Structure formats: structure tokens, C-alpha cells
Amino acid sequence: MKLNPGQANAVKHISGPCLVLAGAGSGKTRVITLKIAHLVRQCGYQARHIAAVTFTNKAAREMKERVGQTLGRKEARGLIVSTFHTLGLTILKREVTTLGMKAGFTLFDDQDSRALISELTEKEYDGDKDQINLLLNQISRWKNDLILPPQAIKMAESGGEQILAMLYERYQRHLTAYNALDFDDLILLPTLLLKQNEQVRQRWRDRIRYLLVDEYQDTNTSQYELVKLLVGERARFTVVGDDDQSIYSWRGAQPKNLALLQQDFPSLEVVKLEQNYRSTGCILNAANILIANNDHIFDKRLFSELGYGERLRVLYAKDEEHEAERTVAELLSHKFMKRTSYKDYAILYRGNHQSRLIEKSLMTNRIPYKISGGTSFFSRAEIKDMMSYLRLLVNHDDDNAFLRIVNVPKREIGPATLEKLGNYANMRGISLFAASFELGLEQHLTGRGLASLQRFTRWMVELADFAEKGETIEAVRQLVRDINYEEYLYDSSPSPKAAEMRMKNVSELYRWITGMLEGDDLDEAMTLPEVVTRLTLRDMMERNEGDDESDQVQLMTLHSSKGLEFPYVFMIGMEEGLLPHQSSIDEENVDEERRLAYVGITRAQKELSFIVCRERRQFGESFRPEPSRFLYELPQDDLIWEGKTQKSKEEKKKTGMAHLAAMKAMLNKDK
């Protein structure tokens, strides 16, 4: 397949900074892939001097695969394709000594961070969730803006801010004590390091000589800073982005980084990709008209040459149960008529909880499905337990992990023992694990408690020694055997069937771990500390080879659908309050919700259906939501509202108003 002029431009421009404004379905992954191939084959770059950065693991995997196909395994060797966070982790891992950190640090996921904050603020907040969230968000914002605790304290303008900044400092001190990092540190620390240390900066600029960034509109301040530091004055990089698909501002993403690029790099070459190769004209037109209601940094107009296609449908359901049943029924009859496969269908929704009823309905109809995204696997108790064991094995100072599993399965180390241990550790300013070995502890803790505790910590130390001698896989195996987790599961689960499920999850995790420790032809073998941090990053999920073969309906949130495409798409829950979500309406941030709808619509290749519930239950209360305003903003001629041949007065008024708003938006844009 040939490149269109825009794509060719984007691939060939390699001498300086390059921004590719890539509309949905305009073939940007192809551009990135071919550009990497071009760099290697025509421009004399070694693959190991090129890095491509994405935001999700899924995208990274896919890109790795695509490059592997284009270039071949050998030529692609050493190429860095990873998420921003994994790149940060890679840098940190190489520079641990420069940073003065102990190797084998623990990565805290957001639950760990929340637990820590909640513990640290017990006096101030007493477990108040709102306040804890506020603090967590503030800390995240500080870190994303490269502000460390001392600066935060200095900058505080009110007493309230002062307190938050002090708590930030306390949080950071405790992280250090646990030898732990949080997600934001994976960007913050490398950025600061590169900023301050000339030598390290040179090292990485030499390593990464050409940088490509996908989904650039999702970068936050510290990520952009990291990009700038990595590329230096030579500015050999390509970033690809689309401001209409910016759906992560709540996480600090700054779509204005697209515009900043032009200021920071005056020689920036801007390439627009406006031909869509994915969707029918009807779907694309709907998407274009919807998004015209938003403001734009760059103007673009997507077009398709795939023909008009089928009109979009709006289906009604009585309530959310009926919604699930209808969606599945529609899917089934469609599949039957068109002789398609299950994997040609995607069901998209706003919030993870919406998947449950759909799942149920699919299950009763014996339809194979796959839910991607969602935290389910790693938030399962048994997985959290096993991960805590591994974390503690790698980093004895990880108190969070320690507390989680010290008495799971039961080891006669109860709350009383732990409280005394905690007090002592606190007093001495050391970790719980370290405290268990101190002689001074005997004054506070005696007899059985102390004996059980030390039996546990000694066992852990022995196991860690064993692992460090290189017998990692054997050590992990022994750990699972020693704790006799299976028996514990059967004892603690409500039913043998549940225990079996849980044990299956544990085995799955075990397989992943051993697989990562051994490595394969695509990925190098990793050390245990690496494996543990990578697992926390959720980096590795579906490495099941048979995945492409398996024929399953795809279920996912609108957020995690970004970057994917499906022939037939159902968007469920198209109601005010859900999409746009109520909290976004309250915060007057409907634009982002509109982009979310835009992302959903542009996933569809051939046909698209919306489902609206007439009635919905929330917290047991039922209410009657309005259809989403976005449905009224779409071009009504391309839309079939189920069961309505004639528009009612109400609706005419609404669509009229929506069109008026769209026209106004377009007029404003021209000014």
C-alpha cells in the first residue's frame, strides 16, 4: 500500500522536529512504523538508538509487533518501544546509583498511595475520602509540574495550601523510607535527573538519538519536559497527536503542549493527515459535526473515500437490563444475517461498572467476550496478596506489602503484635521488617508473637538470599509452596468453586512471572525486582499468543478504546448524566465528554448503534434520564431514531438548537 502525500511527508521529514496532526483513522500507526523502518533502512540509524513512546501498554505492544513485522526481528533489535512510564522506569533502573536509591525499589500503585496517605493523615483527615482524594490529586499535580515538597511549601499562599504541602513532604519522606516510588515519580525523577546531571543527560541523548511520541496530546508538563530533555537542541523527533482525541485532561494531560511545540521549536514541521481510512462517510460525517461544537487548536477536516455506508441507529431500552439484552440480541441477529465473527463487534461504555450487565447477558447467551482494561485482575485479593509477597521479597522495607500478608495465611501474628511492632518501628524510624530483628524490640514484644514474627522475617530473608543467588524462579516456586496458599484459599473462600477460580488466577500470575524471568524471543529475561515493578505497571497483560485467533466480542470503556477499530460498534448508556457524565456537566467540562463520544464514534468502521435507556437505577433509586445531548448534536439526517418516523415538536426544537450551536461554533472558529 502506498502512502498518501501527507503520510509520505511525515515519514520523510527527519532532519528536524516534526509534528503530525493525525485525525482518527488516518493511519498514524502506519506512519510511525514506516518512519522507524525508514530511519533504520535509509538513514543509517541503528534500531537501538530509536525510541517510540506511547501511553498505553496495549499501544506499545501493537507497535512493537508492527515494527517487528516491517523490519524483522533482527533489524528491530534494541528498539525501545514502551509507555512513558516504562521508559521512565528503564532510565531509573540504569541510574539507581546516581540517584542514590537502593535497588529493588517498590512501585506503589494508586491503591498503595491512597493507603499511605490515608494512614499519614489519620489525625488531620480521619479517613475522609474527599480530603484524601484532594490531597492525592494535589500531590499528583505537583509532581506533574515538577514541583518538589520544599518548593510546594514555599509557594503555598494560604494556610490550607501550606498544610497540603507539608503533607506532601510527609508522604514523600515515607515513600523514601519504604524505598518506594509512585507512578508520577517514574516521570518526575528521570526528568529531574536529566535536568540536573549533564553526564546522565548526555548518556541518554546518545542512547536515544531519534524519539517518536504517539498520542502526544496526552502528555502532561513533566512528560513534555522529559521529551525536551531527551531530544536536546538537535531536536530529532516526531510527535503524533490529535487534540480532538484528548480525553485525559483529568490526569494532567495538556493538549496545549501541541501548540507549545511550535513556540519551543520554531523549525517545527507540521504535517496534517486528514484522510480517514477507517470509517464510512456517514460515520465520519457524524463525528466531524459532533466535534465541531468544540474549540480547536488546529483546524482539520477529515474525509473518507469509503462510501456513505449505513446510517447510524439509536435504539431504546426500557432499563439497563433491557439495554444489555437488546444490545446482545441486536448483535446476535446482525451476526447471523451478515455472517460475521464475534470479534468484529465492540461494545463501548463510559464507566467500568456498565460492563457487568452486558457480561451477564453475553454469558447466558454463551457468547465469548473479552473485557479489556479495567483493573479487575490486579485488584483481586489473591493477586494483591501474591504481589505483596513478591514486593516484600524484593524490598523488605515495603511496609504496605508487609502489613498485607504478614498474617495471610494466618501465622499467629495478630493486631496486638503488629501494633507493638509498629510503635517500636516508628520510634526507631525503621521499617517493620527491619524492626523485627532489633534486640530492643524484646522489651516490647515477647514470647509467641515475637517468635512467629521472627520466623516469618527469617524465612523471607532466606528466600531473598536464595533469589539473589540467581535461583529466582526456584525461589518464587518455593515461596508459593511454603505459604501453602492453595490451602488458605480453600479455607477462606466461600465455596470450593471460588477457591478454584482464585487459584487459577494465582497460577496465571505465576506463569507470567516465570515467563518474564525466562524471557522469550521478543523480550529479554528480566530480574525479579524488574518483574515486580513491571507487573505493577500492568505491563504484560495479554501476551497470549492465541488472542488474535480467538473470536470474542470486545467490551471496553470509551477511554481504553482509543487507538482501536471495529467493524461494528455499540455505544451503550447514551444518556445525560452518563455521557456526558454528571460530574463533567457539574464542572462544565462537557467538551472533554464530547471528545470521548468522538473517540467512540470514530472507532466504528462500518456500522454504529447507540443505545439509550428510558429508565436507569442508581444506588437502588431509579430515574428517567434524558437522551444524551450528543445524540441531538449529530446530523439528524444520518440518524435513525428507533420507532420514530415523525419527529416530535420537542425534538425538533432540540435538534434545531443543537444545529444552531454547531453553526455558531463553526462561525466562531473562522474568526
Next chain:
DNA sequence: TCGAAAGACTTTTTT
């Protein structure tokens, strides 16, 4: 110390 039962709280999105 453990399991059942009542009670609280939930639903925005993710590395």
C-alpha cells in the same frame, strides 16, 4: 479468632 449479618458506600476515565 472466625464467620455471619447488618451497615456503609458506591459509579468516571488510567499509567
Next chain:
DNA sequence: AGTCTTTCGA
């Protein structure tokens, strides 16, 4: 409504 937490009784 469903899930996670806390509490109370054995």
C-alpha cells in the same frame, strides 16, 4: 443493586 467494611455473637 451490589460490593466492601464493620460489627457482633459464638
